[in-house]
Amino acid sequence: MRIVRPMLLRAVRSAALRACLGAMVLAGCQTTGTAPTAAAPPPKGTSPKPTVPPSTDSADFAQWLAGLRAEAVGQGIRPATFDRAFARVRLSPRIIELDSAQPEFTRMVWSYLDSAVSDARVQKGRAKIQENSALFTRVSREYGVPAEILAAFWGVESDFGRDTGTFAVVDALTTLAFNGRRAAYFRSELLVALKILDSGDIAPERMTGSWAGAMGQTQFMPTIFQRYAVDEDGDGRRDIWTSMPDVLASTARFVRGNNWQPGERWGDEVRLPAGFPYDQAELTVVKPVSEWRRMGVRLMNGAEPEGDATPAAILLLAGAEGPAFLVRENFRAIMRYNPSTSYALAVALLADRMAGRSGIAAPWPRHEQPLSKDERLELQQRLADMGYEPGTPDGIIGPSTRNAARRFQAAAGMVPDGFVTKALLERMRRGV
Numbered sequence: 043m044r045i046v047r048p049m050l051l052r053a054v055r056s057a058a059l060r061a062c063l064g065a066m067v068l069a070g071c072q073t074t075g076t077a078p079t080a081a082a083p084p085p086k087g088t089s090p091k092p093t094v095p096p097s098t099d100s101a102d103f104a105q106w107l108a109g110l111r112a113e114a115v116g117q118g119i120r121p122a123t124f125d126r127a128f129a130r131v132r133l134s135p136r137i138i139e140l141d142s143a144q145p146e147f148t149r150m151v152w153s154y155l156d157s158a159v160s161d162a163r164v165q166k167g168r169a170k171i172q173e174n175s176a177l178f179t180r181v182s183r184e185y186g187v188p189a190e191i192l193a194a195f196w197g198v199e200s201d202f203g204r205d206t207g208t209f210a211v212v213d214a215l216t217t218l219a220f221n222g223r224r225a226a227y228f229r230s231e232l233l234v235a236l237k238i239l240d241s242g243d244i245a246p247e248r249m250t251g252s253w254a255g256a257m258g259q260t261q262f263m264p265t266i267f268q269r270y271a272v273d274e275d276g277d278g279r280r281d282i283w284t285s286m287p288d289v290l291a292s293t294a295r296f297v298r299g300n301n302w303q304p305g306e307r308w309g310d311e312v313r314l315p316a317g318f319p320y321d322q323a324e325l326t327v328v329k330p331v332s333e334w335r336r337m338g339v340r341l342m343n344g345a346e347p348e349g350d351a352t353p354a355a356i357l358l359l360a361g362a363e364g365p366a367f368l369v370r371e372n373f374r375a376i377m378r379y380n381p382s383t384s385y386a387l388a389v390a391l392l393a394d395r396m397a398g399r400s401g402i403a404a405p406w407p408r409h410e411q412p413l414s415k416d417e418r419l420e421l422q423q424r425l426a427d428m429g430y431e432p433g434t435p436d437g438i439i440g441p442s443t444r445n446a447a448r449r450f451q452a453a454a455g456m457v458p459d460g461f462v463t464k465a466l467l468e469r470m471r472r473g474v
């Protein structure tokens with residue numbers, strides 16, 4: 043997900059890609075890594091560049107496929123299902139290319155939100171809820187997840203079913219499983235995809251998704267599908283590709299199953315008081331709402347945030363000059379779909395706006411430009427050289443880099459918000 047090659051992201055707007063790239067690269071993004079996610083392969087790490095896969099004619103592939111077939115059959119998948127799924131399998135150099143893509147620049151969070159939470163998408167989501175109000179009401183009641191949250195996931199994941207990815211899932215997962223890089227993860231997803239085919243939910247030629255195997259309108263990876271997909275329309279198949287009842291109920295079941303608290307909000311935009319300790323603005327710093335209140339955190343209208351013992355964290359995605367949010371457990375529930383704070387904020391804000399609430403009140407610091415990968419590496423190296431311990435420089439701005447940046451900012455007499463900008467890099471170059 044996040045960009046410096048906007049065309050790449052726009053062209054391949056699969057949830058899986060957003061998860062792969064976005065979680066790590068979107069500026070200001072914070073990540074967690076604990077729970078299963080619907081559409082997110084594990085981070086890529088720093089494994090060596092893969093080679094382009096040989097064709098399916100190669101002896102290597104034949105041997106690999108024979109091994110996979112034996113394993114699949116051993117797991118109870120019918121040989122006929124396996125053979126049908128692989129009858130026309132293709133290895134895709136394009137998928138390898140996409141899997142290796144490293145964005146040169148990060149995308150600033152406001153730029154991502156401008157497109158993910160556009161007025162057009164808000165309108166479309168409201169229209170979808172209205173057109174299908176009985177269904178939204180029923181599913182929402184059954185799972186305790188608001189209609190607008192369901193519509194927001196649907197909108198962000200697949201633009202309400204318009205954009206679900208055109209890759210054959212078996213081709214995609216086979217390419218990634220055979221290729222060697224994160225092979226074990228994709229092999230296990232592939233075996234589960236075969237189980238789904240074996241259960242008759244979908245025919246292999248209709249099992250389409252993103253290049254990383256995130257499927258249908260919910261962009262579920264196969265393991266998530268197996269655990270959460272629902273046959274809501276009762277036709278005997280869990281069809282997240284074409285059945286809207288199945289799509290919405292499956293989304294709702296996943297969200298509820300990942301600790302969604304019915305009746306609670308995801309959080310609110312807030313004002314932080316002068317002198318706020320900005321090192322406390324990390325998702326890892328959780329305090330009861332009563333404590334944030336005591337520290338002077340207020341809603342934008344000046345009221346005190348509600349909830350005493352409710353655990354919450356302060357989220358800043360663009361430093362002290364950008365908007366601040368008090369986020370609660372339901373924000374983390376959204377992040378289990380995709381472990382990116384920017385993604386979760388997009389879903390939350392889209393839902394709010396569909397429900398008639400206003401968007402963000404405070405302005406983003408839109409004058410800030412994203413750092414290039416080289417600049418991110420340089421900044422990390424400088425922090426390391428100065429003894430601020432950002433971890434091994436990898437070009438990814440995570441909590442360690444932000445905390446190191448805070449230490450530099452504090453020493454330099456700046457507001458220690460950890461927001462990494464060109465101005466901050468300039469200041470380091472000047473040695474102040």
Ligand SMILES: [Ca+2]
Nearest residue numbers: 273277279281
């Ligand atoms: Ca169905």
